[in-house]
Amino acid sequence: MAAGSGELLNEGITGDLWPLKHERNERLLECAEIMRRLWAGQEVTKRGHSSLNSLGLSCYIIYMPMLIDLHTHTRRGSGCSRLHTKDLVLQALEMHLDAICVTDHNTTKVVERAKERGEELGLLVLGGVEVRCREGDVLVFGLQESPPPGILAQSLVKFVHFWGGVAIPAHPFRASAPSLGKKICEVQGFDAIEVLNGNSSPEENRRSQEAAEKLGLPGTGGSDSHSRKNIGRCVTEFDDVIKNEVDLVAAIKSGRCRPKRLFYD
Numbered sequence: 001m002a003a004g005s006g007e008l009l010n011e012g013i014t015g016d017l018w019p020l021k022h023e024r025n026e027r028l029l030e031c032a033e034i035m036r037r038l039w040a041g042q043e044v045t046k047r048g049h050s051s052l053n054s055l056g057l058s059c060y061i062i063y064m065p066m067l068i069d070l071h072t073h074t075r076r077g078s079g080c081s082r083l084h085t086k087d088l089v090l091q092a093l094e095m096h097l098d099a100i101c102v103t104d105h106n107t108t109k110v111v112e113r114a115k116e117r118g119e120e121l122g123l124l125v126l127g128g129v130e131v132r133c134r135e136g137d138v139l140v141f142g143l144q145e146s147p148p149p150g151i152l153a154q155s156l157v158k159f160v161h162f163w164g165g166v167a168i169p170a171h172p173f174r175a176s177a178p179s180l181g182k183k184i185c186e187v188q189g190f191d192a193i194e195v196l197n198g199n200s201s202p203e204e205n206r207r208s209q210e211a212a213e214k215l216g217l218p219g220t221g222g223s224d225s226h227s228r229k230n231i232g233r234c235v236t237e238f239d240d241v242i243k244n245e246v247d248l249v250a251a252i253k254s255g256r257c258r259p260k261r262l263f264y265d
Contacts, residue, residue: 065237066098067260068248070128071139071170071194071222072231074114077104081226085114088231089121095232095262099124099242101222103139106132106149126245130170131156135187136180137170139194139222142249153180157189166191166252168220173207174200184211192252196221196259198233218252221259234261 019027030048037044045053072088073081085102092100102114102125111127118125128141133153140147140156142165147156153169160167167190172180174197184193193212196205196219212219221234239256242248251257 065239066242067096067232067235067237067262068099068101068126068242069097069223069225069232069235070101070141070168070220071103071130071197071234072100072225073104073130074102074110076113077102077107077110078226080105083225083228083231085110085117086121087228088114088225089117089123089125091228091231093121093123097123097232097235099126100231101126101128101141101248103128103130103222105130106146108144108146124243126242126248128245132178133180135183136172136178138180139168139170141166141168141252142245153183153187154189157187161189164249166249168192168194168252170194170222171197171200171204171208171224172211173204175204185215190215190217192218192220192255192257194222194259195219196234196261198223198225198230200224218255218257219259220252220257221261232262233264234259236260 034044034046069092072083074083074085074088075081088100100123102111104110106129108127108129115125128139129143129146131138131140131147131151132149133151133156135153138153138156140160143160143163147159157167169180169184169190171177171194172184193208195208195212209219220236222236223230223233225231237258237260238251240247240251242251
């Protein structure tokens with residue numbers, strides 16, 4: 001809706017003479033009030049210079065899914081990584097990610113520092129951990145401290161669920177890293193499966209996807225970055241707005257997420 005003036009235009013359309021100035025002012029004020037009420041979310045019925053019957057505004061909001069790299073490692077938290085927290089955040093911003101998760105091996109000691117870096121540079125940083133179970137690696141979100149390494153995967157799942165978190169097998173069919181492999185079907189209660197890992201081969205990721213489908217679990221994606229160039233290679237799309245770890249856990253539990261590959265080598 002718009003309000004304006006244009007004597008020749010209006011006369012040309014209606015064939016009527018242009019109203020006197022006081023009436024034009026009244027019409028303008030009336031239209032301005034109608035628009036104010038519409039923008040306030042009200043339904044407007046009006047009889048005056050304008051005739052309206054239960055007029056309202058319909059708003060359509062286009063929401064873009066959030067892109068989050070669920071699997072990254074830092075130099076201070078994982079001895080195998082070369083990534084400083086500042087570089088991790090800067091590269092995630094360059095990749096136009098909405099957030100990253102710091103998931104170092106068996107420790108959460110870098111999470112708070114990474115979150116501070118994120119606040120300084122304008123990126124949401126979330127905390128997690130990659131736990132080395134006896135059977136293989138499992139990503140965990142929603143805990144304050146890391147469970148002890150060497151724990152049985154089934155015990156880990158029970159522990160994580162007791163504290164309200166989620167457990168996700170990492171790169172479950174990668175041959176070059178501790179992975180659950182076929183044992184993924186023996187452990188009860190996983191919340192999702194990492195089906196797109198930036199360091200796994202297409203075949204290894206394919207087998208992970210097949211396992212997720214067989215078990216009826218959502219799939220996630222993460223770069224598993226240990227260097228700057230890999231950040232954002234694989235990510236997870238979230239339908240919900242994620243503001244913290246509580247939101248992240250809830251979205252994974254609800255299955256409102258999906259894996260996505262952003263680039264290849």
